[in-house]
Structures are given as C-alpha cells and as structure tokens.
Amino acid sequence: MADPLVSLLEQTLHALGLPQLQPVLGKLLDPAAAPPLPALGPAPAPAPVATDTMRRVARLFARAGFGATVAEIQQWAAAGYPATVDHLLGFSTSEGRPDDVEVLALQTAARVADEKNPPSAEPYQRWWLQRMATTQYPLEEKLTLYWHGHFATGYVKVRKLDLMLGQNRLMRSQAAGDFRALCKAITVDPAMLIWLDGNTNRKGKPNENYGREFMELFSLGHDGGYTQNDVREAARAFTGWTVDNQGNAVFNAALHDDGTKLLLGNSGPWGAGDVVDIILDRHPRGPVAARHVAGRLASFLHAPNPEPQVVQAMADAFAASNYQVRPMVRTLLLRPEFTDGPARNIKSPAELVAGAIRALDLARGDGAVGVVESLLGQPGNSTAPNDVLAQQCDTMGQILYDPPNVAGWHGGTAWANTATLLARYNFAARAAQLVTDDQLGALLDGTPAPAPQPWMLRLGLLDLSPATSAAIGNYVAAARAAHADDKTVARGVLTLLLASPDYNLR
Numbered sequence: 001m002a003d004p005l006v007s008l009l010e011q012t013l014h015a016l017g018l019p020q021l022q023p024v025l026g027k028l029l030d031p032a033a034a035p036p037l038p039a040l041g042p043a044p045a046p047a048p049v050a051t052d053t054m055r056r057v058a059r060l061f062a063r064a065g066f067g068a069t070v071a072e073i074q075q076w077a078a079a080g081y082p083a084t085v086d087h088l089l090g091f092s093t094s095e096g097r098p099d100d101v102e103v104l105a106l107q108t109a110a111r112v113a114d115e116k117n118p119p120s121a122e123p124y125q126r127w128w129l130q131r132m133a134t135t136q137y138p139l140e141e142k143l144t145l146y147w148h149g150h151f152a153t154g155y156v157k158v159r160k161l162d163l164m165l166g167q168n169r170l171m172r173s174q175a176a177g178d179f180r181a182l183c184k185a186i187t188v189d190p191a192m193l194i195w196l197d198g199n200t201n202r203k204g205k206p207n208e209n210y211g212r213e214f215m216e217l218f219s220l221g222h223d224g225g226y227t228q229n230d231v232r233e234a235a236r237a238f239t240g241w242t243v244d245n246q247g248n249a250v251f252n253a254a255l256h257d258d259g260t261k262l263l264l265g266n267s268g269p270w271g272a273g274d275v276v277d278i279i280l281d282r283h284p285r286g287p288v289a290a291r292h293v294a295g296r297l298a299s300f301l302h303a304p305n306p307e308p309q310v311v312q313a314m315a316d317a318f319a320a321s322n323y324q325v326r327p328m329v330r331t332l333l334l335r336p337e338f339t340d341g342p343a344r345n346i347k348s349p350a351e352l353v354a355g356a357i358r359a360l361d362l363a364r365g366d367g368a369v370g371v372v373e374s375l376l377g378q379p380g381n382s383t384a385p386n387d388v389l390a391q392q393c394d395t396m397g398q399i400l401y402d403p404p405n406v407a408g409w410h411g412g413t414a415w416a417n418t419a420t421l422l423a424r425y426n427f428a429a430r431a432a433q434l435v436t437d438d439q440l441g442a443l444l445d446g447t448p449a450p451a452p453q454p455w456m457l458r459l460g461l462l463d464l465s466p467a468t469s470a471a472i473g474n475y476v477a478a479a480r481a482a483h484a485d486d487k488t489v490a491r492g493v494l495t496l497l498l499a500s501p502d503y504n505l506r
Contacts, residue, residue: 053077056339062506065138067355070457085333091137094172110161118159125400126390132354143175149408153195155401163191164401179323183276188249199243203257211235221292225285233261237270290315303344304412343505346415349396356431359458392427428498432491450476468500
C-alpha cells in the first residue's frame with residue numbers, strides 16, 4: 001500500500017478513536033488484479049446543498065435498505081419523506097413472485113448435493129448478497145436479514161443448505177407480515193427443528209432448548225415474566241415434531257404430550273401453536289412480546305439503545321394490529337428520533353457489501369437472476385468479483401446462514417473490534433480495485449481525479465465530515481507529490497470514502 005494512503009487511514013483511525021491499530025495498516029491492501037466489469041453510466045449532476053428532507057431520505061435508504069445514490073435521494077426527497085416510507089413499505093408478500101420461484105429452484109439444486117459431503121454455503125451467501133444489492137424491495141430484504149438474526153439458525157449444525165434456503169424463504173414471506181404466523185411456522189421449520197433439537201423433543205423426555213430460546217430470545221426477552229416451569233411446559237407442548245429423511249417437518253401424534261400444561265397461568269392440553277397464542281395474547285403482564293420484539297427491531301434499524309418512547313410506540317402499533325410487522329416498522333420510520341439526530345449504528349458487513357455492490361454497479365448481468373442461473377449450472381453471469389466481496393463479508397464478522405449462536409449477531413460496536421475494523425479497510429480496498437479503468441473514465445469524465453464528489457454521488461454521501469474531508473485532502477496532496485496517476489488517486493479516494501465513518505455509520 002502506498003505510504004500516503006497509510007497516512008490517511010491512520011488519521012481515520014484517530015477519528016474513530018482507534019490509533020492502536022496503526023502498526024498493522026501496512027498489511028491492509030491486497031494488490032491482486034480484479035476481473036473487468038461493465039462501465040458505469042454517466043454520473044448524475046452534482047447534488048445541490050443538502051436539505052433536511054434529503055438528509056432524512058438518505059438516512060431512510062441507509063437504514064431501511066442498502067443505501068441509494070444521491071440522484072435517487074434527490075428524486076425521493078422531491079416526493080417527500082412520507083411518500084418514500086410508503087414506497088419502501090409498498091411490497092406485497094414474496095410468495096408466488098418470480099424471484100421467489102428462483103429461490104425454490106436453488107433449494108432443489110442444494111437438495112441434490114451429496115448429504116455426506118455438505119456443499120459450501122459460499123455461493124448461496126453470494127446469491128443473497130447480490131439479491132440485497134439488486135432487489136426492487138430493499139426493505140423486504142433488510143427485514144429478512146433482521147429475522148435471520150432474530151430467529152438465528154446456523155448451517156454449522158443444520159448441514160442442509162436446502163433447509164436453510166427454505167427458512168430464508170419463510171422469513172422473506174412474512175418479512176413485514178404476520179409475526180404470529182411467522183412464529184408458528186418457524187417453530188416447525190425443519191432447519192429450526194434441527195438447530196434447537198426440536199426433532200428430538202419427545203413425550204416423556206421433553207427437550208427444553210427451543211422452549212427456552214423461544215421465550216428468552218424470540219418472543220419475551222430475558223426478563224419476560226416466565227419461569228423455568230413455563231419453559232418446561234412449553235417444551236411439552238412442542239413435542240411430536242420430527243424431520244424426515246427428505247428434510248420435511250412431520251408431526252407424529254404418538255410422540256406428542258397431549259396432557260394438560262400450565263403455561264403463564266393458562267391451563268389446557270396445549271400444542272405448539274397454542275404456545276405462541278398464549279405468549280402473544282394471554283401473558284399476565286400484557287403485551288410483553290410486543291415490547292421485546294419492538295426493542296430488538298429498533299436496535300437493528302435505528303440505534304443500539306433505542307429511546308423507550310420509540311420502543312413503546314412501536315409496541316403499541318404492533319399489538320394494536322394483532323402483531324402485524326408493517327405497522328410497527330412504519331411507526332419507527334416516521335418517528336423524529338429515527339429521522340433526525342446523529343448516525344449511531346455501524347453498518348453490518350452484509351449491509352456494507354450489498355450497499356457497495358449496489359452503489360458501484362458491481363452486480364453483473366441481470367443481477368440475482370443471473371446468479372441463480374449460474375448456481376443451477378445454466379448460462380448465467382460471471383460473478384467472480386462478488387465472490388471476492390462475499391468472502392469479505394465473512395472476514396468482517398458476518399457469515400450469512402451461520403450466525404455465531406442462537407442470539408444472532410450482536411451488532412453495534414461488535415462490528416468494530418480490532419480484527420473486523422481492519423477487515424473493513426481491506427474490503428474498501430478490494431471494492432475500489434473492482435472498479436475498472438473504463439468505469440473510472442466514464443465516472444471521472446470532466447471531473448478532476450482527486451475530487452471525491454463523483455464517488456459521493458454514487459455512495460449517497462450528501463457531504464463529508466471535516467475529519468474525512470481533511471484526510472482525503474492530505475492523501476491527495478501526498479499522492480500528487482509522489483506523482484501518482486489519476487486512476488490510482490481516484491481509487492485511493494474511493495477506498496477512503498468506503499472506509500470512512502461517514503459511509504460506515506448510518
């Protein structure tokens with residue numbers, strides 16, 4: 001890596017309060033050559049001075065999607081913030097759509113793999129990242145990513161990719177839909193049955209794993225007003241579900257405990273669906289589940305420690321709608337605490353990768369469709385660049401289909417430890433390398449190479465913090481003094497923008 005770039009990254013580390021990482025900066029960039037990509041189209045005209053509406057819309061696209069270009073931000077700012085919220089929430093269920101049929105095809109392809117030699121998840125991780133980057137429904141995909149962490153299930157134990165893809169489809173189908181239906185479906189989802197040992201839960205020998213996690217993590221929270229006896233009784237109600245050799249969930253009545261259970265003060269011969277209804281509707285302390293789920297979702301979309309009044313407003317909308325997700329999300333997106341104030345959340349690796357693919361037009365061919373075709377062994381697009389970026393997602397700490405444990409990814413400052421922050425800088429450099437000379441020529445036509453504005457227009461950055469502006473200025477001056485050519489300087493500026501707090505925070 002060139003010394004001026006090291007110097008600039010050192011300044012960025014100081015801005016982040018992490019100067020102890022400076023000694024390892026020299027190992028940051030990998031100079032491996034990148035394959036060619038199609039050229040970007042003409043850059044939009046420079047953005048006018050950002051208005052409050054533009055700032056709010058930019059934040060909305062970053063938090064409720066995977067970012068937007070300045071041109072898209074301007075377009076939707078003209079329509080108004082509420083209209084933009086309606087636009088993002090305006091998707092119907094994914095069931096039956098052509099893009100859903102593609103996922104079914106992927107499941108079939110994964111199912112034929114040798115079960116004694118489970119296939120690598122990497123091509124399917126790449127597919128999902130490309131889908132995030134190219135989808136017409138970014139909030140749907142963002143919520144699918146959220147539910148993947150909420151109902152965390154890991155391929156490391158499931159070892160059946162078709163089941164992981166099936167769960168992915170399930171979460172997408174109810175991404176903004178019926179939480180009650182999602183809970184009932186996830187309870188008997190084959191991947192979840194394997195992950196939390198529901199398939200070994202038998203009458204007379206109840207396995208409490210799922211009952212405990214369903215209450216503590218998925219619905220009520222750690223202090224959700226339940227006892228160990230409630231966990232035991234829920235486990236009895238969940239008995240009888242198994243997974244057959246074809247990967248289907250099957251209910252065996254002979255293995256189900258049909259005796260009377262006492263759950264949260266409610267007595268009866270409860271089954272799996274009854275547990276969900278009791279927790280949502282008949283908890284002695286009221287809508288505890290609504291508050292817990294609202295708090296977790298707010299910490300994902302909004303801030304690590306969301307304001308109590310925000311969580312309560314979301315929970316009220318959630319409970320009043322009989323646990324429909326869309327009204328709860330709408331309530332959050334329209335709150336002033338969400339629309340205004342400083343950026344407080346660090347983008348997850350998946351958000352960062354998908355956002356860069358989207359902003360820099362790194363998706364090949366026809367987007368996710370082409371990835372599906374190539375995975376199915378049919379003529380499709382060449383996705384080697386996105387393979388590189390998918391691998392970077394892993395090294396930054398987020399392995400899709402393999403969360404670290406049943407609690408999912410913690411997010412927040414967990415994304416900014418010593419190892420993962422360095423991985424973010426490495427990702428920034430890799431992404432900059434994937435921008436070809438043709439793209440640079442088209443993007444920089446008529447604009448001096450050192451200027452960050454063309455990249456800002458692509459990345460949806462309305463302006464830069466003084467620290468980032470100063471760091472880029474220092475880098476450009478040093479690079480020019482070292483006689484670096486325009487393309488090297490342009491890639492260096494892009495690297496620094498992708499690695500900056502301005503782009504990594506939302």
